[in-house]
Amino acid sequence: MPGKVIPDIFSPSKLGPLELKNRTIKAATYENMAREGLVTQPLIDFHVEHAQGGVAMTTVAYCAVAPDGRTDGNQIVWRDAAEPGLRRLTDAVHDAGAAISAQIGHSGPVNNAQATGTRAIAPSRHFNKQFMRVVGAAGRDDIERIVAAHGDAARMAIETGFDAVEVHLGHNYLASSFLSPKLNRRDDEYGGSLQNRARLALRILDAVRDAAGDRLAIITKLNMDDGVPGGFWLDEACQVAQWIEQTGAVDALEMTAGSSLLNPMYLFKGDSPIAEFAAMMKEPIRTGIKLVGKHVLREYPYYDGYLLEDSLQIRSAVNLPMILLGGVTNRTTMDRAMAEGFQYVAMGRALLREPDLINRIQADSSTRSLCNHNNKCMTTIFTGTRCVLIPEDTAGPTEETEHAAISLVLPTR
Template identity: 85%
Template structure:
């Protein structure tokens, strides 16, 4: 139900135990600025820029709970060696005036095993067309290990100084792939009915809450739909959201959409940069993108607040705090989100274009983002995520990358 008077987007708010200076969050956008799983100065500078730009909290993407939970070999994975750099990162963001969240999860079938040197897992046997290899089904031992790894990640996040974690249940990463009837064809207690397919996600959230208690804010990023026939759909998402609320494990719910495996552009809307993707990767992947790219990287029209109407169905199903993601680029959309009952907004591409956009909107409510949704920022994940419309020196490519170790897209 629409609220006539929502809170001011620039008013302080609490997310679980965390007090935020306003209601804007820098969404997770895979930075590809870590090296060998460790924090670098460019990664710190990236998040400090957003903190100084006015967001209440910036989200570090993507921090894998296990080595086989990465999508590529350079991603941060929770381990002792990473802790000094993570603490340096959180201290720097705090000094810049913002809170900081770590996106935690397991990539499952999105893992590029050749890059990570690990065995990808999925709910059922799956052939990954991006990497041209089959992925085997997760064993019960794999499932137990992954659930416990999420709890360990939450404990390490606390020790590293993070204010919150965002548990990744979207984009057909492992937990999301279990939710999907298209990808999950198991006949045990983790497959079949929605209750069974949601079991892994709920076990992960229980483990994170048990580990974090009230020392971290806990967000979960949940798909509303996979964007493919036979995939997870919004009616099931409403039920899963209700189960999450009943479990008491989460402080805020952020709804997303699309599949890194099956339909990556479904989340982003706007232009599909097929030529730029092809130029960013070596042969033979380049030729493959040119040949079939329009079938894999489909275009969807962009409009402000493009996930709002679907997210309102979830909003009507639960009472817990929610974060609106998708096409939040101006004060008008922010105000509408607040009026519709959302407590926070998350912003991605608009802040890549202008890290100081929040400060500028706070000073002048008529300011609108310069982002034109050409989505060419997606192709920069191979060299360090950025807006291509902002002139700057490019970071060095990942050493030793080849066509067999690069993904076409990674959706945080």
């Protein structure tokens, strides 16, 4: 038998109906550059810079399907008022030579109701220690509304020029929290067995595909494990990935890990920037972060391709195209991903440090990322995500900054 053909990372590829110029994707890194739920010029400039830097597609994070699906008050919500700005954004990225994807989802229990002015919901009623308040259980009307809202978001994504959507099923946002036996204690058809806990996620994907048809590439970001005892785990993720494949609703899977609600650093690996978080805050929040931060922002060692080994278990369970996320910073890791059967790689922090890294790797395969995984970029999500190693004036604490810090919500990277 002939040997397996290993694609070159810089070869063109077809993702669903979408033609990509290469196999690199700018991962969703929450920008906090929208204001009042609308696109701003800094948000456009951010994604244009990454498009010019060589990625085949850049991902806008995070676009909520409903007002109560946000994690902070500035996030984009799919609604008529947002359409003109979204169209300017997609046109600008296309003019810069890249495709553009929108990450869509509902925050569920990760919603800081104080910051968004809405009601947070979860699979089951529970006391949220981050927000210091009781979060109510989602009712049937909530479930139906949110499923339909994902379909509406897909339709608006098409209307505003997006090439793809990434459906967020990770980090204990709403769909992910339903998957978690730690957070989901329901006794109806959405709780108990894995099949029941996966019902919401599968319905959401069906709604997105029904709305999009073949006009949009559909990616889903799925947790492999929550990083907490009693949470969603890898063996369950393999089964859910197989069910996702059976729906025919998805063009590619991107595997992730960790819980923005319970263990945010489990995804990122590297240093835990507790001192930097504290320095941004006023008292008494500053002292509180110094005292309890190490228990919330636990530290995990970084190494290149740190999600690869677990992702390979998903790779062996499905035939869907897959995107490798986690510690992709150099050509060696990219080539290994291709050799292991992944079709794409997604990059976050390395591109925050060097938006032109893809162009430079293509020109010289020995190029190494300058990102040192200090994770101080996380503290900038409150004022506009950037690499702190690149000098820039920073704003001081604001009321919204403090709301965000209280919740320690750290969206995907």
